[in-house]
Amino acid sequence: xxxxxxxxxxxxxxxxxxxxxxxxxxxxxxxxxxxxxxxxxxxxxxxxxxxxxxxxxxxxxxxxxxxxxxxxxxxxxxxxxxxxxxxxxxxxxxxxxxxxxxxxxxxxxxxxxxxxxxxxxxxxxxxxxxxxxxxxxxxxxxxxxxxxxxxxxxxxxxxxxxxxxxxxxxxxxxxxxxxxxxxxxxxxxxxxxxxxxxxxxxxxxxxxxxxxxxxxxxxxxxxxxxxxxxxxxxxxxxxxxxxxxxxxxxxxxxxxxxxxxxxxxxxxxxxxxxxxxxxxxxxxxxxxxxxxxxxxxxxxxxxxxxxxxxxxxxxxxxxxxxxxxxxxxxxxxxxxxxxxxxxxxxxxxxxx
Amino acid sequence: xxxxxxxxxxxxxxxxxxxxxxxxxxxxxxxxxxxxxxxxxxxxxxxxxxxxxxxxxxxxxxxxxxxxxxxxxxxxxxxxxxxxxxxxxxxxxxxxxxxxxxxxxxxxxxxxxxxxxxxxxxxxxxxxxxxxxxxxxxxxxxxxxxxxxxxxxxxxxxxxxxxxxxxxxxxxxxxxxxxxxxxxxxxxxxxxxxxxxxxxxxxxxxxxxxxxxxxxxxxxxxxxxxxxxxxxxxxxxxxxxxxxxxxxxxxxxxxxxxxxxxxxxxxxxxxxxxxxxxxxxxxxxxxxxxxxxxxxxxxxxxxxxxxxxxxxxxxxxxxxxxxxxxxxxxxxxxxxxxxxxxxxxxxxxxxxxxxxxxxxxxxxxxxxxxxxxxxxxxxxxxxxxxxxxxxxxxxxxxxxxxxxxxxxxxxxxxxxxxxxxxxxxxxxxxxxxxxxxxxxxxxxxxxxxxxxxxxxxxxxxxxxxxxxxxxxxxxxxxxxxxxxxxxxxxxxxxxxxxxxxxxxxxxxxxxxxxxxxxxxxxxxxxxxxxxxxxxxxxxxxxxxxxxxxxxxxxxxxxxxxxxxxxxxxxxxxxxxxxxxxxx
Numbered sequence: 030x031x032x033x034x035x036x037x038x039x040x041x042x043x044x045x046x047x048x049x050x051x052x053x054x055x056x057x058x059x060x061x062x063x064x065x066x067x068x069x070x071x072x073x074x075x076x077x078x079x080x081x082x083x084x085x086x087x088x089x090x091x092x093x094x095x096x097x098x099x100x101x102x103x104x105x106x107x108x109x110x111x112x113x114x115x116x117x118x119x120x121x122x123x124x125x126x127x128x129x130x131x132x133x134x135x136x137x138x139x140x141x142x143x144x145x146x147x148x149x150x151x152x153x154x155x156x157x158x159x160x161x162x163x164x165x166x167x168x169x170x171x172x173x174x175x176x177x178x179x180x181x182x183x184x185x186x187x188x189x190x191x192x193x194x195x196x197x198x199x200x201x202x203x204x205x206x207x208x209x210x211x212x213x214x215x216x217x218x219x220x221x222x223x224x225x226x227x228x229x230x231x232x233x234x235x236x237x238x239x240x241x242x243x244x245x246x247x248x249x250x251x252x253x254x255x256x257x258x259x260x261x262x263x264x265x266x267x268x269x270x271x272x273x274x275x276x277x278x279x280x281x282x283x284x285x286x287x288x289x290x291x292x293x294x295x296x297x298x299x300x301x302x303x304x305x306x307x308x309x310x311x312x313x314x315x316x317x318x319x320x321x322x323x324x325x326x327x328x329x330x331x332x333x334x335x336x337x338x339x340x341x342x343x344x345x346x347x348x349x350x351x352x353x354x355x356x357x358x359x360x361x362x363x364x365x366x367x368x369x370x371x372x373x374x375x376x377x378x379x380x381x
Numbered sequence: 382x383x384x385x386x387x388x389x390x391x392x393x394x395x396x397x398x399x400x401x402x403x404x405x406x407x408x409x410x411x412x413x414x415x416x417x418x419x420x421x422x423x424x425x426x427x428x429x430x431x432x433x434x435x436x437x438x439x440x441x442x443x444x445x446x447x448x449x450x451x452x453x454x455x456x457x458x459x460x461x462x463x464x465x466x467x468x469x470x471x472x473x474x475x476x477x478x479x480x481x482x483x484x485x486x487x488x489x490x491x492x493x494x495x496x497x498x499x500x501x502x503x504x505x506x507x508x509x510x511x512x513x514x515x516x517x518x519x520x521x522x523x524x525x526x527x528x529x530x531x532x533x534x535x536x537x538x539x540x541x542x543x544x545x546x547x548x549x550x551x552x553x554x555x556x557x558x559x560x561x562x563x564x565x566x567x568x569x570x571x572x573x574x575x576x577x578x579x580x581x582x583x584x585x586x587x588x589x590x591x592x593x594x595x596x597x598x599x600x601x602x603x604x605x606x607x608x609x610x611x612x613x614x615x616x617x618x619x620x621x622x623x624x625x626x627x628x629x630x631x632x633x634x635x636x637x638x639x640x641x642x643x644x645x646x647x648x649x650x651x652x653x654x655x656x657x658x659x660x661x662x663x664x665x666x667x668x669x670x671x672x673x674x675x676x677x678x679x680x681x682x683x684x685x686x687x688x689x690x691x692x693x694x695x696x697x698x699x700x701x702x703x704x705x706x707x708x709x710x711x712x713x714x715x716x717x718x719x720x721x722x723x724x725x726x727x728x729x730x731x732x733x734x735x736x737x738x739x740x741x742x743x744x745x746x747x748x749x750x751x752x753x754x755x756x757x758x759x760x761x762x763x764x765x766x767x768x769x770x771x772x773x774x775x776x777x778x779x780x781x782x783x784x785x786x787x788x789x790x791x792x793x794x795x796x797x798x799x800x801x802x803x804x805x806x807x808x809x810x811x812x813x814x815x816x817x818x819x820x821x822x823x824x825x826x827x828x829x830x831x832x833x834x835x836x837x838x839x840x841x842x843x844x845x846x847x848x849x850x851x852x853x854x855x856x857x858x859x860x861x862x863x864x865x866x867x868x869x870x871x872x873x874x875x876x877x878x879x880x881x882x883x884x885x886x887x888x889x890x891x892x893x894x895x896x897x898x899x900x901x902x903x904x905x906x907x908x909x910x911x912x913x914x915x916x917x918x919x920x921x922x923x924x925x926x927x928x929x930x931x932x933x934x935x936x937x938x939x940x941x942x943x944x945x946x947x948x949x950x951x952x953x954x955x956x957x958x959x960x961x962x963x964x
Contacts, residue, residue, distance in 0.1 A: 128662020
C-alpha cells in the first residue's frame with residue numbers, strides 16, 4: 030500500500046457534517062453499488078529497481094541542463110556575431126540562430142526538470158481528504174451575527190434618509206468620469222459624415238495612388254481602374270476621405286450594360302462604382318472580365334457591374350452605389366455629383 | 382529538532398532568511414499548508430497549464446515589444462533596410478513594427494514568439510475548456526470557476542483582436558474595417574459605436590493608440606486578475622481527479638506540490654516557452670512587411686484572420702444577404718440582420734450556451750452534491766453529444782471562414798462550398814449530436830458487457846457433449862471499478878399536478894418543465910452494472926446456460942480448477958491480487 034494520508038484531520042461538529050469530508054461521501058458504498066477496491070499496487074519504475082538505470086537517468090538530466098547552458102551561450106554568440114544586417118538572408122540567419130539558442134536554452138531546463146521529476150523523484154502517490162466547501166451551520170450563524178453587529182453599529186437600518194443619500198451620491202459620482210469620456214471619445218459625434226464623400230460636381234477622377242487624372246479615351250474596353258477623387262491629399266483627413274471615396278472604374282462594351290442606377294450616369298461604357306462593399310466595408314477589388322462580376326475577397330459578396338452592380342451572391346444586400354460620371358471639355362473623366370446614397374455598410378439611420 | 386551535522390554557510394543564510402520572513406509574515410503557516418499540497422496527475426490537466434505558460438510567454442515577449450513599438454497613426458516615410466518599403470508613406474505604428482523586426486536584434490524573434498504564443502494561448506484555453514466540459518469538472522462547487530474561465534476565454538479573444546490590429550498593416554486594417562461595418566449594424570447605436578471606437582470616422586487617428594492601451598494594460602490586467610482568481614479557486618476546491626481505484630469523491634490522490642509539481646510544472650513552463658521559441662525561430666508568422674501599410678483601397682484575396690476569429694468570419698460569409706430590411710417605410714430605419722445575425726446573434730448563442738451550461742445541467746439533474754470525481758465522457762451521453770455538436774458548429778464556421786482557400790486549393794466552386802456550409806451549419810451539429818450520443822451509449826454497453834462477461838480469451842473449450850464455448854476471463858476489481866463507479870442518473874421525478882383532494886399544486890408547471898429538460902438529458906441511458914447483476918450473470922449467464930445437463934457449467938468448472946484448455950491462467954484468484962490484473 031503506497032498511500033499515506035496526510036492532513037487527515039476530521040472536524041465533525043456535533044452532527045453537522047459541513048466542511049468535513051463526510052458530506053462528500055454521500056451515496057458511496059451504498060447498496061446496489063460496487064465497493065471501491067482501494068488503491069492498486071505501486072508499480073516501480075526502471076530507475077527504482079535498477080541502480081544502473083537510476084544513474085543513467087541522472088546523467089540524462091545533467092546532459093539536458095548542459096544543453097540549456099550551451100543554448101544560452103549560443104544565443105549570446107549569435108547576438109554579437111550575427112546581427113540582422115541589411116539583407117534578407119542575414120535577417121533570417123539572425124532570427125534562426127537567436128531562436129534556436131533560446132529554444133535550446135529553455136527546452137534544456139524544462140525537459141531536465143520534467144525528466145528529473147518523472148524518473149528520479151519519489152513517485153508514490155499520496156492522498157488528502159477533501160472537505161465540503163460549505164461553512165457549518167454554526168459558522169454561518171456566527172458570520173451572520175458579525176454582519177448584523179456591524180450593521181447595528183452603523184445604524185444604517187434606522188436612518189433611511191442617510192441610506193438614500195449614500196446610495197444617490199454613489200450612483201451619481203461616476204457621471205464625473207463618464208461624461209467627459211463619452212463626450213470626447215467620439216470627436217464631434219457628427220455621424221452624418223457617413224453620408225457624404227469628397228465627390229462633387231466636376232471633381233476629376235484620378236488614379237489611385239498617383240493622383241493622375243484619367244482621360245476617357247485612355248480607358249480601354251475591359252480594363253479596370255482604381256480611382257480616387259482629385260485633391261484627396263489636400264483634404265483635412267485624407268485617409269478618412271479615401272476610406273469613403275474610393276471608386277472602381279470599369280469600361281465595358283456599351284451593349285453589355287443591362288442596367289444602371291441612374292439615367293446617363295455612365296460615359297460611353299465607362300461605369301464607376303463605390304469600391305466599399307455594402308456588406309461590412311471591405312474594398313471590393315476582384316473584377317472578372319468575362320462575367321462583369323465584382324467579388325469582395327472578404328466575404329465573397331458578388332456584384333454584377335453590367336447590371337447596376339446588383340448583388341448576385343453573398344452576404345451583401347444592396348448594390349454598390351454608382352458614381353455618376355461624365356467628361357469635361359478636355360476629355361477627362363469627372364463626377365456629375367456625389368453618390369446619390371451613402372456608400373459602404375448599412376447603418377440604422379442610413380436613409381433618414 | 383536536532384541536527385547531527387553542522388549547518389553549512391548556505392544553510393545558515395537560508396535559515397536566517399526564513400526566520401526574517403516568518404517573523405514578519407508568518408509565512409511558515411502557509412508553507413506548512415501548501416508546500417506539500419496534493420495535486421492529481423493526468424495529461425489532460427496540462428492543457429490549462431499550457432494556457433498559463435503561453436500567457437507568461439506573452440507577457441515577457443510583449444514587454445520587449447512595447448520598448449520599440451510606437452502606437453501612433455501619424456504618417457511617416459519609411460527609410461530602412463527593408464528595401465521594398467523605402468519611401469513608402471505609412472503610420473508610425475507600421476514603421477516601428479518594421480524597425481523592431483529588422484533593426485532590433487532579436488526583435489523579429491520576439492515578435493514571432495508573441496504571435497505564436499497568442500495562437501497557442503487561445504488554442505490551449507479552448508482545449509482546456511473542452512477537457513473541463515467533457516469531464517464535467519464544471520459541476521458544483523466549480524460552476525463559478527467555469528464562469529471565470531469563460532470570461533478569460535472572451536478576454537483572450539479581446540487580447541488577440543486588439544493586438545492583431547496594432548501593426549496597422551493592410552490585413553489588420555481591413556479587419557478593423559470589418560469591425561466598423563459590424564458595429565454600424567447595431568440598431569440605433571451603430572454609428573455612434575463606430576465613432577466611439579475610432580474617435581470619429583474610420584480609420585481616424587485614434588484607434589491604434591486606443592487598441593494599444595487596451596492591449597497592453599486593460600485586457601492583460603483583467604486576464605492577470607482573473608487568472609489569480611481562477612487558480613485561487615483551484616486551490617480552494619482542490620483539483621478534480623479521474624475516477625479509479627482508491628480515488629473517491631472525498632479524497633484527492635496525487636503528488637505533492639513540492640517537489641514534484643515544482644519540478645514538473647516549473648519545467649513545463651520552460652518546455653512551453655521553448656517550443657514557442659522554436660516556432661518563432663523557424664516559422665514565419667504574420668509577415669506584415671509583405672502586406673504593406675494600411676490603405677483603405679487595396680485588399681488581398683485569400684486573407685484570413687487568426688484562427689480564433691475565423692468562426693466569425695465564416696459566420697459572416699455564410700449569411701445570405703436578403704435579410705437586410707428597412708423598417709417603417711421606404712425612408713425608414715435600416716436593420717442589417719445580414720450582419721447582426723452572423724456577427725452577434727450566432728456567436729452570442731454559442732457563447733451563452735457555453736457559459737450557462739453548468740447551470741442548465743444542474744437544473745436538469747436536480748443534484749445538489751459536490752462533485753470532485755470527473756466523469757468519463759461516455760457516461761454522460763447528452764452532455765458529450767451536446768459539446769460535440771457545439772464544437773461541430775464552431776468548426777463548420779471556421780471552415781466557412783476559409784471557403785475561398787478551400788475553393789482555390791481544391792478547384793471547387795466557391796458558391797457551391799458556401800451553400801454546402803450553409804446547410805451543414807444546421808444539419809452538422811444535429812447529426813453530430815445523434816452520432817455522438819449513440820457512440821456514448823454503445824461504449825457504455827460495451828462496459829457493461831465487459832463487466833458482466835469478462836474479457837474474451839480466445840480459448841475455445843469443447844465439452845464432451847460436443848459443445849464449444851469461448852472462455853471469458855472476469856475483470857479484476859480495479860478494471861471493473863472504473864466501469865461501474867459512476868452513478869446512474871435518471872430523469873427527475875416530480876410530485877403530481879394535483880394532490881389527493883384534487884387541488885392544483887403550486888409550482889407544478891416549473892417542475893414539469895424541469896422534468897422535461899431532465900428527460901431530454903437522461904431518458905436514454907445505460908446504467909452501470911450492480912453487484913446483483915454481476916452475481917446473476919455468473920449463476921445463470923448465457924455461457925452457463927449453454928452448459929449441457931450432463932456436465933457442470935463451465936464457470937463452475939473453472940472455479941473448481943478443472944484443467945480446461947486455458948490452463949492455470951484461467952483460474953480466478955483473489956480479485957484484488959496484483960498478479961491477476963489485466964494490463
